[in-house]
Amino acid sequence: MEKEKMKNKKQNRILELFKPYVPEAVTSRILEGKGSLPSERSEATIIFIDISGFTKLADQMDPEKATEIINNIFSPIVGIVDKYGGSINKFLGDGLMAIFGTPFSHEDDPERAARASLEIMKYIEENGKIKIDSKVRRLKAKIGINTGLCIFGEIGSASRKEFTVIGDTVNLASRLQANSVAGKILIGKK
Numbered sequence: 001m002e003k004e005k006m007k008n009k010k011q012n013r014i015l016e017l018f019k020p021y022v023p024e025a026v027t028s029r030i031l032e033g034k035g036s037l038p039s040e041r042s043e044a045t046i047i048f049i050d051i052s053g054f055t056k057l058a059d060q061m062d063p064e065k066a067t068e069i070i071n072n073i074f075s076p077i078v079g080i081v082d083k084y085g086g087s088i089n090k091f092l093g094d095g096l097m098a099i100f101g102t103p104f105s106h107e108d109d110p111e112r113a114a115r116a117s118l119e120i121m122k123y124i125e126e127n128g129k130i131k132i133d134s135k136v137r138r139l140k141a142k143i144g145i146n147t148g149l150c151i152f153g154e155i156g157s158a159s160r161k162e163f164t165v166i167g168d169t170v171n172l173a174s175r176l177q178a179n180s181v182a183g184k185i186l187i188g189k190k
Contacts, residue, residue, distance in 0.1 A: 039153030044101035045113040046150070046170050047086070048177035049077065049120065050142045051128075054094040057139075060132055069130055070094055073139070076127075077120050084116040085109070089164055095177075099165055102152040110147045110190075117143045117185050125183070144176025146188035 051073060058066035074096065078088055086100040086109075098116070100109040121141055128139035148169035154161045169188075176186040 039151065040102065041149055041151050042102045042105065043109075043148065044099055044105075044150045044152070044165060044169065045086075045110045045145060045147040046165065046173035047081075047098040047100070047113050047117055048092075048095065048144045048174050049098070049117075050095040050177055051124070052140045052142050052182035053137075054139060057130065057132060057137055058094070073124070073128070076123055080116050080119050080123065084112040084119075086113060086116060090162070097170075097174075099152075101147075102150065102165065110145075113145055113147075114185075114187065117145060121183070121185065140182035142177055142180040142182055143185040144173045144178070144180055144187075145185065146170075146173035146176060147190045148172075148188070 051070070054070060054073075058070070061069070074091065077096070081088055081098045084100070085104070085106055086098045087104075089097045089099050098113075100106075100113040100116075106112060121143065124139060124141045128141075130137050130139065146169050148167070150165040150167045150169045152165045153163065155164050155166060156162055172188055176188060180186040
């Protein structure tokens with residue numbers, strides 16, 4: 001009985017340590033004993049965000065300062081995405097990908113994603129000033145949003161996997177962000 005308690009305590013501790021790295025839906029299912037999430041095809045709204053110009057500025061900073069600044073920018077963005085019912089799927093250097101609609105959906109996910117994006121733009125506009133070598137630099141975001149069918153599931157190899165979305169919808173959201181300009185949001189047709 002005592003060994004079982006220790007084993008459960010250790011497993012829960014491991015899951016708690018991994019929570020920041022894995023979508024909440026995944027850790028919840030594992031804690032409930034249901035295993036991982038099944039692969040599915042569903043409609044989702046994907047947001048790609050890039051902090052425009054940050055990479056160039058980061059090259060002029062100590063690594064510790066660069067990661068501190070980008071983490072301080074990302075923390076409120078994560079809160080905004082959560083507030084609107086989305087989830088951060090991955091951080092991509094000085095950018096990120098967020099998902100609205102899978103594994104949890106709302107009938108207004110596209111609107112939620114758009115509102116979150118507007119709030120993120122406002123946050124960056126108001127708080128995106130950093131000081132480097134006594135010069136103040138203003139950061140801006142570039143955002144791409146697209147809605148459509150995606151495949152959500154475990155992607156990777158037997159030794160390293162992640163839960164993510166794939167498909168044309170995701171690719172187009174990424175391209176919209178790449179073709180946007182600093183301070184602007186590009187949205188797909190749907």
